[in-house]
Amino acid sequence: MLKLKGVTMNFGGIIALNNVEIDVDEGKIIGLIGPNGAGKTTVFNVILGLYTPNRGYIRFENSDITNKKTYQIAVMGISRTFQNIRLFRELTVLDNVRIAFHKNVKYSLLDAILRNKKFIKEEEEYLKKAEELLKIFGLYEKRNELAKNLPYGEQRKLEIVRALATSPKLLLLDEPAAGMNPQETQELKNLIKFIKEKFNLTILLIEHDMSVVMDICERIYVLDYGEVIAEGTPVEIKRNPRVIKAYLGEGDFGFAS
Template identity: 65%
Template sequence: MAELLKVDNVSMVFGGLRAVSNLSMHIDEGELIGLIGPNGAGKTTAFNMITGVYTPTEGKVYFNGQQSSGKKSYQVTQMGMARTFQNIRLFSELSVIDNVKIAYNMHVTYNLADAIVRDGKYLSEEEFITQKALDLLKIFHLEEEAHEVAKNLPYGKQRRLEIARALATEPKLLLLDEPAAGMNPQETKELMEMIRWIRKEFNLSILLIEHDMGLVMGVCERIYVLEYGMKIAEGTPDEIKQNARVIEAYLGEEVIN
């Protein structure tokens, strides 16, 4: 498999605090990878460096063979990365379908003048992305709420909408930041199946931050573990479950089936 993402010895320093220190990792095309560790370990900071929210203080990030670190978040998205957030970030006052259409708009070719006069090019492209948005909402069982205001959706459906919006950018790599946060066991089980299905159906790679170890061990092929901003282990789920340092730093005596 070809290497899709390469994180090359990156560090992030805020003042005198090293939030992430000398992190290296890679993701190949089609892989489903986990990033775990205690609260404050630097996981979300790593996500932010990968997706262009932060520029690493040291080191570089490469995506699909090109340097992505130093680019703006929207430029990284255009390269083929999409993410969700630990705290759901929807356009809460807009409709469900408009949340998805906004993501598709990065692919339109009409300009401002076309939109103002609502010419044929504008109307045909708007019809096209509306249909694509509806098709995506059907996949996530949200078509009946297409014209509902996003903030009125129950929590689990808001999570699904956020993932649908990320997929509307047509990414090669999807980064999920604690997608199971706030979900009950049944919702988490459904999420696990959805993540597997998304990877296969959309032919993409996935990087997952998650505290639910049943979910992580159930879907991830390889796992990276952070503690105090440093990588302390990497390996398969079985290797991570048996790693003494990971058990001491994060898993405790928890038995993961």
């Protein structure tokens, strides 16, 4: 579904990514891990067109997306969440989700100004779909609350729901467990497994919590100083000497079994 081939990204004299090659198979949950500053979020940013790589290419469903704009890539079916939650804090829970549907609007600007039948019908459809999503994820009762007033774990969930409202084929999750307590982390693992099956998604996941990565990812890529130093199953990654050295310098990796 997604292929990065020889992707290199420079910022001035700094090499953020060096000849990165990643393959994401359809229907899988793939992990992308590495120490702080390894280049993980930069990978997401080049996939989504926020950065254009200096070398290499990115293909999504056999289409070259290397030089496409972010909105074009979103329309093709890639969506993301962020390491730092980026909700519309002063909007309601419902409006945060409704906004995401507007990448597919068929009415024109004039229709919106006139608020004619075409505009009203389509907006009613988006409202219904947004409410259905909130019901699925247990947020319907809080639909009229401001996003900023939700507990932290529910804000994370809302950001995922908003991403799902864009009808993605590939979902990029950037450290979704960041700041969560153990109970919230376990709920998140169950949530990610659920959305993969419910919405027939492929997921690429950046995460520092190794319990999340080892429990839900089917394959893992490891970045260090902008280079892929290992790839494999969770068991293979857990035992890889280069990965152990990158994280700890020496000794046992320390992952939970």
